[in-house]
Amino acid sequence: MKKILIIGATSAIAQEVAKIYATQKHELILWGRNSQMLTAISQDLTVRGASKVSVIAHDLNDFSRHEEFVTNIWKDSKTIDIALLAHGVLGDPRKAETTQSELFKLLNSNFVSHASLLAFISTEMIHQGHGTIAVISSVAGDRGKQSNYVYGSAKAGMTAYVDGLRNRLFKTGVHVLNLKLGPVDTPMTKDHKKGPLFGKAPQVGAGIVTAIEKKKNTVYLPFFWRYIMWIICSIPESIFKKLSL
């Protein structure tokens, strides 16, 4: 039986991951903001077979409490086998271009909060000497484009952070995984037109579980985004800057 910490546990993708672990009878610790939803999710996971589910309802952007919460989780659980960071917001990309509050919201919820949490989580993981840290990032971080570069830059920051952290933790026995997701059909993207490239949450969730199991370094989900991003990243900037992507 594994102990799995899921941060941003109300996200649709996190829920799919949690369902799989629940069916495998693992223990889950869910951290998110909406306590009503966390309760509903923990009921669901219990019915599906989780051996134990506990919830922490607290705003993830309250950075001042990160250390305290992370320390307490390890105090209660002794060890955590898998920590998945799944929180984030799409925000309003247009507003973020000119409005400081929206800009900070996007950066905080998609990078600063992760960097801060990972600092404390990696300390605990190093101490226990094993475990996997998996972070949900986005293909949007691979190249800045006008439609959502604020969100993208936060994710790009995260990619660099996660890569560096993997490098640092390698010799401690802790594995670090960067999950680069393409757009997925979830409540987060409910206002977006769904094209054929939209991933389905259950499939993406299963992909995450497999990537964790196989100790991958970076995975693209669904897989074809690796090739799409390879193409997008190989367009020369002199041309790219003229495109309306």
Place this chain on the structure above:
Amino acid sequence: MMLLPSWGLYPKVQNQASQALESRFASLPLPDSTILPRGLGRSYGDSCLNNGGTLICSNYLNKFISFSSETGLIRCEAGVTFEDVIKLAVPKGWFLPVTPGTKFVTVGGAIANDVHGKNHHKSGNFGNHVTQFELLRSTGERLLCSRNSNPELFKATIGGLGLTGFITWAEFQLIKIDSSWVDQEQIQYHNLNDFFAIAEESEENFDYTVSWVDCVSSSDVRGIFIRGNFANAQSEDNFKLHKEKSLKNVPVFLPEQTLNRFSIRAFNELYFHKNISSHKAGLVHYEPFFYPLDSIHNWNRIYGKRGFLQYQFVVPYKNDAGAALNEIFQVLKKSQMGSFLAVLKTFGNLQPEGLMSFPKEGVTLALDFANYGDSLLKVLETCDSIVRSANGSVYPAKDARMSKQSFSTFYPQIESFEKHIDPKFSSSFWRRVR
């Protein structure tokens, strides 16, 4: 592209918006237009369509709330599918109390149509096994409905066609099984009298009965009667689940001519003779027994882009069900409109829970037809008149064309039902029949 069509792909809707209820705690979206709850759209006609209005989808309401493997009582959100329930319950020795011929329906949709299955003669409809649910009304009220609490709304919502409010979660009782296998027998019958005799003989000892009927052969009405019970414990495979994925899919619409008079006849001929002997028994898994069509995704596309129509009616025994059936079979034969899949079954006398539930004691026939247009509509109108004079009714979940007059004859209780309709709710079906 068509937005959220019904299973029969007819009628087509052009102007229909959709939104989702984000969680069972969220408030109901209230656009300017009328709204209608939507499950998996497995209703054939227009009862799950709202042309000019908005569908409120339940796809995010997919959580279980509680389940006791001692009592089999389960509580879940309304968008949980029958497949989800099976996957959870079968390994623990439980099964759905009543299931339609596909597992791709939601709990909310099953309540709103008060669906029936092969065990109607023993167990009634799905609604008979529902203990309580929460109904979210456009006023923002959340009403707990059960046989004791808001009992009138409970009855109106079961079989209430999604018009009385949005079901956010429901609780129902599962049935105990000893294995996921079914002891099945298949018996050929050569005329309606045979059918009635076998049905009567089977009802006491078999939990599940149904029959496939060939109504295009030139001889008498013939078919295969299928009956079964969940088997006792078998082996280590006792509670084997169905396979999750199937590769079979109908990826595109087939040309309209694929299913014609001749291919339908050939299919029926082959199907009838698939039993070499006239009587065959054996063990089958629940999946092919209950859900023979689920292995082919999007099979509704075999009828082509024009879509197809289902027609299901029930006629009470008292009014000489045999005569009415014969009459309808004659009409169909004369029209040369063959039905690819025709299902004949008896309904028992268990009182349905819902005010507007379709089943009543008697015999029911379900047919599907390629969309032949006006000529088909005329034939079905003739069938309606036969059903009307036999005191029967037609199933709204499968209907796309019955007249106002037929509807109010089949469902004289609409007056009392109407009082419970939420004023913000409506459907294409409702505007057509009312």
